[in-house]
Amino acid sequence: MSKKEPFGIYIHIPYCKAKCRYCDFYSAPGARGVPQSYVDALLRELARNTRRPDTVYFGGGTPGLLSPAQVDALIQAAAPLPGAEITLEANPDIVTSETLRGFRAAGVTRISFGVQSSDDAQLRRLGRTHTAAGAAQALAWAREAGFDEICGDIMLALPEYTNAEFDRTLALLRDGGCTHISAYLLKVEPGTAFYRSPPAGLPDGDAAADFYLYAVQQLEAAGYRQYEISNFARPGHEGRHNLLYWNCNDYWGIGPAAHSCVDNVRRFWPGDVQGFIDGTIHEEIEGDCTVEDYLLMQLRLVSGLDIAEYERRGGRFTAAQRAFMRQCVSHEYATLDGNVFRLTPAGMVVQNAILAELI
Known part of the structure; x- marks a missing residue:
């Protein structure tokens, strides 16, 4: 690890x-x-x-x-x-x-x-x-x-x-x-x-x-x-x-149905208590932790998404997406403070819809 x-x-x-x-x-x-x-x-x-x-x-x-x-x-x-x-x-x-x-x-x-x-x-x-x-x-x-x-x-x-x-x-x-x-x-x-x-x-x-x-x-x-x-x-x-x-740091989950993310690789244990006890099941790879995962998690936080950090990790917003973000601000679903995009409580209610436009 x-x-x-x-x-x-x-x-x-x-x-x-x-x-x-x-x-x-x-x-x-x-x-x-x-x-x-x-x-x-x-x-x-x-x-x-x-x-x-x-x-x-x-x-x-x-x-x-x-x-x-x-x-x-x-x-x-x-x-x-x-x-x-x-x-x-x-x-x-x-x-x-x-x-x-x-x-x-x-x-x-x-x-x-x-x-x-x-x-x-x-x-x-x-x-x-x-x-x-x-x-x-x-x-x-x-x-x-x-x-x-x-x-x-x-x-x-x-x-x-x-x-x-x-x-x-x-x-x-x-x-x-x-x-x-x-x-x-x-x-x-x-x-x-x-x-x-x-x-x-x-x-x-x-x-x-x-x-x-x-x-x-x-x-x-x-x-x-x-x-x-x-x-x-x-x-x-x-x-x-x-x-x-939420900050996409490393964590290791142990036990049936537990999930992990270490070194940006997601793993999980199959949901089988007896198999876990017997040692017949093992962690399986779920996939990589992507920049989209980082975006999703950061927008859960009141501290919001640092756009510069998002871009450093390989993310990019199109002109249309940036226009959508400004629209969110004008409708009080978000704030844009310098380089930080934050959802307001009203924006968190419709977070899934906002993410659909940004991912």
Whole structure:
């Protein structure tokens, strides 16, 4: 592997208590823990790495199903650099005060809770297994365990959604001590329970856009500065690991369905838990990370696209594309500050349409 800095490791934990009705991620529902055989397979792969990471991210699935001892062993094997950001995703009803203290003692610096909503009826509709009171308790336990970096997720444009539901969820996360909030629109993906049987009361595209813009405004007012299309943080608390993705830095994913990009080459693991445990599947090459990928990722960020850097990487905008960019500015979908092209919140709503013109 390259020695270029920075570098992150993503560790995929595919096990979860129950499959949410909107989820299209690779996961194995019905789990009450993570088999040691799976952890051993992760340790086997980590032993191949010779590069110390700046960030480690436990994603899933539900990484909170790991025991603190398993997390400790995986962090030790990853050998992160001093001061590394180490994130673990968890569902509020999976953790206890004891496990959170154990995760913190193992070296986890950042805990991320999939709260989604403060409305219990909405949570049941989504297939979530926690309650609003349970989320508040988990946040309190995280503070007591010594976590300074606490993250919470909010889903927008849910069935029968209102701004009032967003306000209550934001208040739950803010009062719970969250330093970082991810707020993203519900997407009904093929293969999910919602796709097979769509819920009643889903907002249309215009209403969803309005919910997003309202969320951006309210999060800013609450002290959470937007730095990416769906991510908001108190100053200095931005997620370092995900910034590796958006800035096209190196990251290595381990586990079935995990993706990597190292030295501008994208790889992935096939989605096969048992094959991963047995060592019968291996990473496969997906393709090169292109200048178009860089453009797409940079326009997710509030910091925007540095056009000179884009051109240094081999990108070029035609005269027609530059005219389109100026048109975006005139319609307040973007700003052009010197050589930096940034999407506004209104532009982020229609990001796909803008990218279609620029790629």
